[in-house]
Amino acid sequence: MRPLWIKHAAQLVSLSGENAPRRREEMSELGIIEDGSVWIEDGIIVAVGTTNELENLFETRSIEADIVDATGHLVTPGLVDPHTHLAYGGSREHEFEMRLEGATYMDIMNAGGGIHSTTRMTREATEDELVAQTTLRLDSFLQHGVTTVEGKSGYGLDLETELKQLRVMKRLNELHPIDIVPTFMGAHAVPQEYKGKEEAYIDVVVNEILPRVAAEKLAIFNDVFCEKGVFTPDQSERILEAGKILGLVPKIHADEIESYGGAELAAKVGAISAEHLLKASDDGIKQMAERGVIACLLPATALYLREEAAQGRQMIDAGVAVAISTDCNPGSSPTTSMPLVMNLACISMRLTPAEALVAATINAACAIQMEDCVGSLEVGKQGDVVMWNVSIYQELQYLFGVNHVGTVWKKGIQVVG
Numbered sequence: 001m002r003p004l005w006i007k008h009a010a011q012l013v014s015l016s017g018e019n020a021p022r023r024r025e026e027m028s029e030l031g032i033i034e035d036g037s038v039w040i041e042d043g044i045i046v047a048v049g050t051t052n053e054l055e056n057l058f059e060t061r062s063i064e065a066d067i068v069d070a071t072g073h074l075v076t077p078g079l080v081d082p083h084t085h086l087a088y089g090g091s092r093e094h095e096f097e098m099r100l101e102g103a104t105y106m107d108i109m110n111a112g113g114g115i116h117s118t119t120r121m122t123r124e125a126t127e128d129e130l131v132a133q134t135t136l137r138l139d140s141f142l143q144h145g146v147t148t149v150e151g152k153s154g155y156g157l158d159l160e161t162e163l164k165q166l167r168v169m170k171r172l173n174e175l176h177p178i179d180i181v182p183t184f185m186g187a188h189a190v191p192q193e194y195k196g197k198e199e200a201y202i203d204v205v206v207n208e209i210l211p212r213v214a215a216e217k218l219a220i221f222n223d224v225f226c227e228k229g230v231f232t233p234d235q236s237e238r239i240l241e242a243g244k245i246l247g248l249v250p251k252i253h254a255d256e257i258e259s260y261g262g263a264e265l266a267a268k269v270g271a272i273s274a275e276h277l278l279k280a281s282d283d284g285i286k287q288m289a290e291r292g293v294i295a296c297l298l299p300a301t302a303l304y305l306r307e308e309a310a311q312g313r314q315m316i317d318a319g320v321a322v323a324i325s326t327d328c329n330p331g332s333s334p335t336t337s338m339p340l341v342m343n344l345a346c347i348s349m350r351l352t353p354a355e356a357l358v359a360a361t362i363n364a365a366c367a368i369q370m371e372d373c374v375g376s377l378e379v380g381k382q383g384d385v386v387m388w389n390v391s392i393y394q395e396l397q398y399l400f401g402v403n404h405v406g407t408v409w410k411k412g413i414q415v416v417g
């Protein structure tokens, strides 16, 4: 494989710094290099600096390399999406219309739609069908500059289908250029056949499904929908603690629809991240800051459900490391556009354009324990790079509703453009 040398970027956003979640003013530090340059060899970044610096290092080897002239372009790390439900069957456009007519997300779910409806369609789909449908979504992620995604199960809600979803992600991680980091979410809902027997379903999750997932090494994280009418904080804690014993790192869908103690629980169990947090309490936010729980905020979901977005600005000011994500799923956020999410993070949560970029790269990588490999353009990390059709980073958020992706490289190989 020939080396790749991208040079003369108008701005190269390196995000160099500690491989740790960035907080407060660290979320404004982009490590911008003007007339920037990056050299990638065997998929790994070997040098980053000004074009002049890299010319001094590599001029004698330039004949070996594929050279890309990035004059006039912004260059960033590949975006990281740390929260998706991307491997599912069917779709739910009829629910979109129901919600426009006034039905709430929980009304639809309680009537057997929502997560239950996707669960039925995912149970019916074969593994190959799920691979084919999910591939289209992964292609779309790449086209929007996303080179790493997290993916959750949770549309099986039984042993066989939960394993099927996780195996689909495992296969795609090998087949598709995007890196997929898997999360088990058997506690996404109480399946309809267990209605009124919630504890019995939790027993199945804890005693049957989780041990299989761990034994087959199909997931890194264990996530729970801790919400009124779904799983209580006590039930969520039981499921997350059971996962911890098996080596699965906790995540929590917390305080999305109602303030329910989810942020506090995330701090208590030492979750790596808490998701949504639209209704998180001030005390919960404070506890997350103290325990170093990353807030994974999903402003496209808030918009799509016509809810007020999470308090992103206040969370950063309170010392919480913030990541952002599409929450790509068939019900509350059917999008694969991280650029849209960065824009919404600015408009509806009052992040600055620099903070939104940190939240979509290095902090997102930290939320899925991928910070050693991706999330910044630094020596030793993967050559995951986006060259944008804008020249300064603010334009990414300012010129909204347009896909500015020009070229995408995954591990030094061109995959878009």
Ligand SMILES: N=CN[C@@H](CCC(=O)O)C(=O)O
Pocket: 085, 114, 115, 118, 225, 253, 256, 301, 327, 329, 330, 331, 332, 333
């Ligand atoms: N809120 C829970 N789970 C997903 C939505 C799943 C669905 O509606 O299919 C979310 O994160 O938004």
Ligand SMILES: [Zn+2]
Pocket: 083, 084, 085, 253, 275, 327
């Ligand atoms: Zn989710």
